[in-house]
Amino acid sequence: MNDVQHTVTVAAAPRTVYELLADTALWPVNFHPTVHVEQLGQDGSSERIRIWAVAGDKVKAWTSRRELDPGSLRITFRQEVSQPPVAAMSGAWVIKALPDGGTEVVLEHSYRAVEDDPEGLAWITEVTDRNSRSELANLKALAERAADQDELRLTFEDTVVVDGEVSDVYDFLYRAQEWPDRLPHVARMDLTEDEQGVQVMEMDTITTDGAMHTTKSVRVCFTDERIVYKQVVVPMLMTAHTGEWRVAAVRGGVAVTSQHTVAIRPEAVAGILGEAATVADAREFARIALSGNSRITLEHAKAYAEDRSARARL
Structure with a gap:
């Protein structure tokens, strides 16, 4: 040893x-x-x-x-x-x-x-x-900085209910290599999966102001249940960003949830959001940006799964 x-x-x-x-x-x-x-x-x-x-x-x-x-x-x-x-x-x-x-x-x-x-x-x-x-x-x-952690850390989630099958919703989230053709805000996706269920993905997304934003994440996939991920290269505003896609059968269909946890880098707030900006402003900025993209993905997953279910009923 x-x-x-x-x-x-x-x-x-x-x-x-x-x-x-x-x-x-x-x-x-x-x-x-x-x-x-x-x-x-x-x-x-x-x-x-x-x-x-x-x-x-x-x-x-x-x-x-x-x-x-x-x-x-x-x-x-x-x-x-x-x-x-x-x-x-x-x-x-x-x-x-x-x-x-x-x-x-x-x-x-x-x-x-x-x-x-x-x-x-x-x-x-x-x-x-x-x-x-x-x-x-x-x-x-x-x-x-233990006393500041509650202020610097933020967890939030968005959920939609899908009239479809768990497997179809999960398939949409799992097959992220197809997102450039399926999601309007994803311009490029490089995805590798050397080990089953462990994905490394580099993605270019288009922000609301038309700018291109590149992220790199590692995802761990649990079939027909959830996909957890961590952004291994984070924007300067954050020290960490993790997330989870959860899929579960509920009465009336399938509940699909996107959850994010972010940790704000306080020393970067003024340089990115302006001298008058606070950590609270940074929390809200991160929540709006991440939640916006997540809701787009959730709505497209819903449409994909419901279309497949409708076709199966024909």
Whole structure:
């Protein structure tokens, strides 16, 4: 096993830091490499999670078991199911109180490559170093501005009901490579799916003022149920943007929901929206822009699914 440590000093209370690490539901918003986390089970202080994350230029997924110890401010983890070139990976988040009221965070990793392959080991070392540095920097920034997080973070959703089939609605959302021909605001789409259900997409959208806007996202697809995604390159106004398309059978048809969570970058607000603009203005700007595109997509998904249902009844 190869052992490495990464350390950061945080000007925040140890309990604040611990709570950020314990809440995996917010990891996709809080930590740049993390795309999605699924809670697989929890028994007291032990939990199993499935993580999708950007590793180098790839998207990797693994299943981990975590042991949470709030008393000693320590969280240990071990991958139960790894993806090559990782053969085994374990470690710990160790949180130590400092005399000045701050916190030292030590992130420990122990890992081994499949068949001890030197190239695989070099890749793991590079990715572990890069992601650890990124996560610790995110953690420091979040903990030191913990009091502002409720103001900076916004979650909202839009829903339409479709007189159609779940599978048809999901198909419209899943086959995003066809969106340039189906959605008026999508000018270009490059989509790859090297692993079933994990999509990387780069998209050009046309804004209401006619400008072109390029985004890149990773999507994790759960057939006929939902598609979760994270924007891996975000506009300057945001530090994070995640979302979800949910499809569920309801009385009267199919409920289709688009949900967004965004985190505002406060230091960018004045430069983008004007000197007098506030974080509240930025929240509203993001909500209107994202909700507008989502509602267009929802309405076209509705029309597509209802047309297919009507044809099937003929």
